[in-house]
Amino acid sequence: QDTQTAVLEIDGLRRAFGGLVAVNDLGFSVGQGEIMGLLGPNGSGKTTALNLISGVLRPDAGTIRLMGQNIAGLASYRIARLGLARTFQLVRVLDGMDCRENIKAGLAFQKPHLPVAEAELRIDTLLHRVGLAGHDRRPAADLTYIDRKRLELARALAAGPRLLLLDEWLAGLNPSELAIGIDLIRSLKADGITIVLVEHVMAAVRALCDRCIVMSSGRKIAEGATADVLSDAAVVKAYLGG
Numbered sequence: 001q002d003t004q005t006a007v008l009e010i011d012g013l014r015r016a017f018g019g020l021v022a023v024n025d026l027g028f029s030v031g032q033g034e035i036m037g038l039l040g041p042n043g044s045g046k047t048t049a050l051n052l053i054s055g056v057l058r059p060d061a062g063t064i065r066l067m068g069q070n071i072a073g074l075a076s077y078r079i080a081r082l083g084l085a086r087t088f089q090l091v092r093v094l095d096g097m098d099c100r101e102n103i104k105a106g107l108a109f110q111k112p113h114l115p116v117a118e119a120e121l122r123i124d125t126l127l128h129r130v131g132l133a134g135h136d137r138r139p140a141a142d143l144t145y146i147d148r149k150r151l152e153l154a155r156a157l158a159a160g161p162r163l164l165l166l167d168e169w170l171a172g173l174n175p176s177e178l179a180i181g182i183d184l185i186r187s188l189k190a191d192g193i194t195i196v197l198v199e200h201v202m203a204a205v206r207a208l209c210d211r212c213i214v215m216s217s218g219r220k221i222a223e224g225a226t227a228d229v230l231s232d233a234a235v236v237k238a239y240l241g242g
């Protein structure tokens with residue numbers, strides 16, 4: 001065993017808010033270079049799961065292994081420095097800063113001791129990577145919606161994460177923007193980045209995810225290859241019931 005350590009391996013993960021168990025005995029693993037979809041109706045625990053994995057919330061129980069190391073309960077900046085990055089459901093860019101400064105802030109969080117020249121070079125590459133070349137001095141507040149999304153992604157990618165968590169990153173895009181967004185995520189996979197994404201846009205889930213798990217009331221109710229999961233009767237029921 002163990003020639004192929006999973007990038008992310010979760011076991012027995014639990015988090016309650018008062019009497020409400022938002023994430024209940026959750027377990028799954030994600031292999032190197034995989035895109036894993038995290039599906040389920042509103043309130044099923046998806047964002048809580050991402051918050052636990054990224055250290056925004058502390059779990060009540062369970063292990064979360066990132067490249068074999070248990071990160072459960074570590075502070076989010078420490079988890080970030082171990083190679084995990086994320087985006088948020090509501091785009092979080094700093095409106096008072098331009099694009100370059102926004103990415104610099106992301107870098108500082110993930111890789112605080114990078115020499116300035118190297119950081120500047122990296123920022124140029126990132127701006128180009130997400131399709132914002134030439135916009136480095138534009139204030140984030142002036143960006144269109146999709147460009148804000150691009151910037152948020154660049155910030156998450158700043159330190160070259162091994163694992164990227166996307167919380168409805170494709171939400172709210174029009175059809176042509178959605179195609180661009182899907183291509184961009186595909187290109188990250190091609191670069192070897194492992195991705196877990198929470199997504200309601202089923203066309204995007206079909207286009208991107210190798211495997212999916214489905215949550216309902218905090219529990220995993222289905223897991224498997226995307227096409228199989230999306231045709232599973234229990235999954236359809238959970239969505240219709242949500």
Ligand code: ADP
Nearest residue numbers: 017020022040041042043044045046047048049
């Ligand atoms: P999803 O992302 O699938 O919509 P969430 O993880 O946001 O679901 O929420 C799961 C459940 O946990 C919901 O019932 C929600 O109201 C509850 N919840 C989430 N965050 C908190 C919190 N900080 N305090 C209390 N309840 C919360």
